[in-house]
Amino acid sequence: MNLLNSILYDTIYHSAPIILCVIGGIFAYKANVLNIALEGMMLIGAFVSTLTAFFTHSVLLGVLLAILASTLFGLIFSFFGVTCKGNVIITGLAINLLATAIAGFVLIQMKTSNITLSYLNIADLQINIPFIRDIPFLGKILSGHPIITYISFLGILVMWLLMYRTKFGIYVRVVGENEDAAKSLGLKTDFYKYIAILIGAVCCGLAGANLSTERLGLFTNGMTAGRGFIAIAAIYCGGGSPTKSAVYAILFGLARSLAVNLSIYAGPAAGLFDIIPYVMMVCVLAVVSIIKHKNNKVRGFQYE
Amino acid sequence: MKIKSTFVHLANSVLPVLLAFLIGGIIIAMLGENPLDTYGILLSKSLLTSKGFLTTLHYASPLILTGLAIAITFKANIFNMGVEGQMLLGAFFSGIIGAYLPAGMNSVLAKIVCLTVGVLCGAISAMLPAVLKAYFKVNEMVVTLMLNYAIIKILEFLSTGVFRDITAGYVCTPTIQKNAMFSRLGSSRITAFFFIAVAAFAVMYFVMNKSKLGYETTAIGKNPEFAEATGMKVHKKILMLMAISGALSGLAGAGYMMSEKFKFTLDFSGNPGLGWDGMLIALLGAHSPVGILIAAVFYAALKTGADNINLYSMVPKEIVAVIQGLIILFLSIKFLSENSVTGPKIRSLFAKLTNRKAGRENK
Numbered sequence: 001m002n003l004l005n006s007i008l009y010d011t012i013y014h015s016a017p018i019i020l021c022v023i024g025g026i027f028a029y030k031a032n033v034l035n036i037a038l039e040g041m042m043l044i045g046a047f048v049s050t051l052t053a054f055f056t057h058s059v060l061l062g063v064l065l066a067i068l069a070s071t072l073f074g075l076i077f078s079f080f081g082v083t084c085k086g087n088v089i090i091t092g093l094a095i096n097l098l099a100t101a102i103a104g105f106v107l108i109q110m111k112t113s114n115i116t117l118s119y120l121n122i123a124d125l126q127i128n129i130p131f132i133r134d135i136p137f138l139g140k141i142l143s144g145h146p147i148i149t150y151i152s153f154l155g156i157l158v159m160w161l162l163m164y165r166t167k168f169g170i171y172v173r174v175v176g177e178n179e180d181a182a183k184s185l186g187l188k189t190d191f192y193k194y195i196a197i198l199i200g201a202v203c204c205g206l207a208g209a210n211l212s213t214e215r216l217g218l219f220t221n222g223m224t225a226g227r228g229f230i231a232i233a234a235i236y237c238g239g240g241s242p243t244k245s246a247v248y249a250i251l252f253g254l255a256r257s258l259a260v261n262l263s264i265y266a267g268p269a270a271g272l273f274d275i276i277p278y279v280m281m282v283c284v285l286a287v288v289s290i291i292k293h294k295n296n297k298v299r300g301f302q303y304e
Numbered sequence: 305m306k307i308k309s310t311f312v313h314l315a316n317s318v319l320p321v322l323l324a325f326l327i328g329g330i331i332i333a334m335l336g337e338n339p340l341d342t343y344g345i346l347l348s349k350s351l352l353t354s355k356g357f358l359t360t361l362h363y364a365s366p367l368i369l370t371g372l373a374i375a376i377t378f379k380a381n382i383f384n385m386g387v388e389g390q391m392l393l394g395a396f397f398s399g400i401i402g403a404y405l406p407a408g409m410n411s412v413l414a415k416i417v418c419l420t421v422g423v424l425c426g427a428i429s430a431m432l433p434a435v436l437k438a439y440f441k442v443n444e445m446v447v448t449l450m451l452n453y454a455i456i457k458i459l460e461f462l463s464t465g466v467f468r469d470i471t472a473g474y475v476c477t478p479t480i481q482k483n484a485m486f487s488r489l490g491s492s493r494i495t496a497f498f499f500i501a502v503a504a505f506a507v508m509y510f511v512m513n514k515s516k517l518g519y520e521t522t523a524i525g526k527n528p529e530f531a532e533a534t535g536m537k538v539h540k541k542i543l544m545l546m547a548i549s550g551a552l553s554g555l556a557g558a559g560y561m562m563s564e565k566f567k568f569t570l571d572f573s574g575n576p577g578l579g580w581d582g583m584l585i586a587l588l589g590a591h592s593p594v595g596i597l598i599a600a601v602f603y604a605a606l607k608t609g610a611d612n613i614n615l616y617s618m619v620p621k622e623i624v625a626v627i628q629g630l631i632i633l634f635l636s637i638k639f640l641s642e643n644s645v646t647g648p649k650i651r652s653l654f655a656k657l658t659n660r661k662a663g664r665e666n667k
Contacts, residue, residue, distance in 0.1 A: 036445075076633070086637035089383065089445075090587060094636060097576055098629035105622040109335075226453045233446045271461035278454040282436075282447050289442040 024203025045208025074201025370582025388579025426554020
């Protein structure tokens with residue numbers, strides 16, 4: 001029972017940053033911009049939040065500056081990818097490399113290999129929701145998370161509303177589905193692409209702050225460990241629907257939580273459990289693609 | 305027309321580099337160092353002295369291979385991001401084989417065995433995303449990226465557990481046997497591996513520019529449906545291209561293992577890693593083999609130079625990673641396109657100037 005409890009708690013805990021990335025990335029996906037810079041934006045968010053919290057002793061300021069930094073990266077990405085019509089994949093890769101390089105450079109300047117917020121007690125950031133925490137079994141799972149974790153789950157609903165129930169959402173989808181048609185209607189397509197990318201950047205900044213400052217009070221370079229790409233895989237699997245993609249994100253959270261919780265029993269093979277999330281993502285992606293193309297009777301090769 | 309298009313290509317590769325160096329220079333200046341001095345050290349120690357140049361060539365060898373590995377798939381619009389993982393896998397297993405070979409084995413044979421193992425590991429590991437892509441239309445970019453992380457974790461597990469060299473004070477695999485090592489030529493750091501890399505380059509040059517496969521690669525990259533309609537078997541070509549890419553990555557890893565590292569450590573490929581460096585090189589060289597050769601040497605020069613600026617100045621060598629990121633960022637856009645607006649504008653400006661001059665002379 002105890003094990004099940006911690007597995008479920010960790011599932012929510014590990015899903016949060018990925019859900020944020022997924023719901024952020026979905027807008028860019030719908031606007032037909034492949035935003036693989038999620039990883040870099042998340043890393044820079046994680047880095048800036050911890051750095052700020054380290055110097056100012058204020059977590060709130062850290063989160064705000066993290067969002068600012070990732071938005072700045074989002075602006076760079078959209079400037080190069082949308083305004084200059086560059087190859088977005090290459091731009092995204094560059095953003096990812098730049099984020100690691102900048103973090104590494106600053107860490108070297110500070111003469112440390114990681115930033116630890118020693119003054120911070122992580123337990124203080126966890127919020128216990130009254131009433132819910134008193135529910136016998138669920139209370140311990142649903143309550144006691146840091147605030148951004150709650151925001152991420154609420155975000156799924158917000159994003160769904162934004163995409164399917166507002167004019168803005170419709171415009172973004174039109175831009176993605178048929179840019180020429182959108183232009184002919186007088187929509188400023190570049191503007192909607194910018195906004196779509198920037199929404200992603202803000203979410204990634206939050207995800208980064210959640211990952212480093214809020215959960216661990218610690219930053220090490222490369223700590224995002226491919227979560228941005230996992231988010232992209234989740235978006236692909238979910239076909240760009242916020243709810244479906246979020247389910248895949250939670251599935252990854254489950255895999256990660258299983259890996260963490262079961263590795264205690266694995267003894268020397270514990271290291272191998274780390275590959276579960278990545279391998280599972282490949283399997284899920286493969287199965288989803290196979291099902292999607294099962295009834296495709298088009299002769300020959302079709303691209304994507 | 306040909307000259308103009310090569311000029312545009314050249315400008316598109318050189319301008320981003322200059323711009324990145326400019327921004328890097330500003331950062332160095334903000335640290336209170338002289339950027340020109342730093343860049344002077346960076347380039348003079350790695351390109352202008354004969355020893356430095358040979359070191360540069362030595363470091364360029366695996367980069368040429370990973371650059372080619374990226375280029376051949378990117379040219380067909382397949383994004384094999386798994387070069388890093390394939391390279392590590394090749395390196396690891398060639399290192400393991402190299403360590404457990406009988407010590408008295410013929411040294412040429414030992415090297416061939418190690419390299420073959422590396423090549424096979426790379427090629428086989430590239431098969432999984434290739435099959436998924438070709439037959440099930442699974443996005444190859446996400447798959448290869450995920451597999452990179454999986455491979456790194458597996459190798460971490462193997463090198464801290466089963467294959468760990470217990471006598472060493474840190475995590476590494478046993479050192480490979482003497483007969484599997486490439487020995488240095490003279491006092492320089494260059495080894496026979498450089499010539500293997502150049503040979504692979506020559507083969508790839510032929511394949512990409514002169515062979516049927518090279519032509520088909522370009523065709524698939526431009527329009528796979530049309531390529532299929534004209535009778536190319538796109539599925540098989542994807543498998544073949546990925547196999548070549550994986551083999552080149554594996555060769556790069558195996559060669560780097562046998563000429564430089566001699567054992568697998570957790571930071572074997574450095575930061576950001578030979579595979580990622582290969583991506584920058586392929587972009588810098590605009591996916592053409594000769595361009596890649598030049599870019600790899602330039603890039604290796606940055607690498608050797610980075611070690612030197614660490615020694616001779618106060619600037620940390622991590623600045624080079626920042627410059628690399630900036631180079632890729634600027635490479636993603638075309639500064640000049642072959643039918644751009646700026647080209648004719650400049651030309652018309654020149655035309656105006658010359659007209660005015662001519663007009664003045666006429667007066």
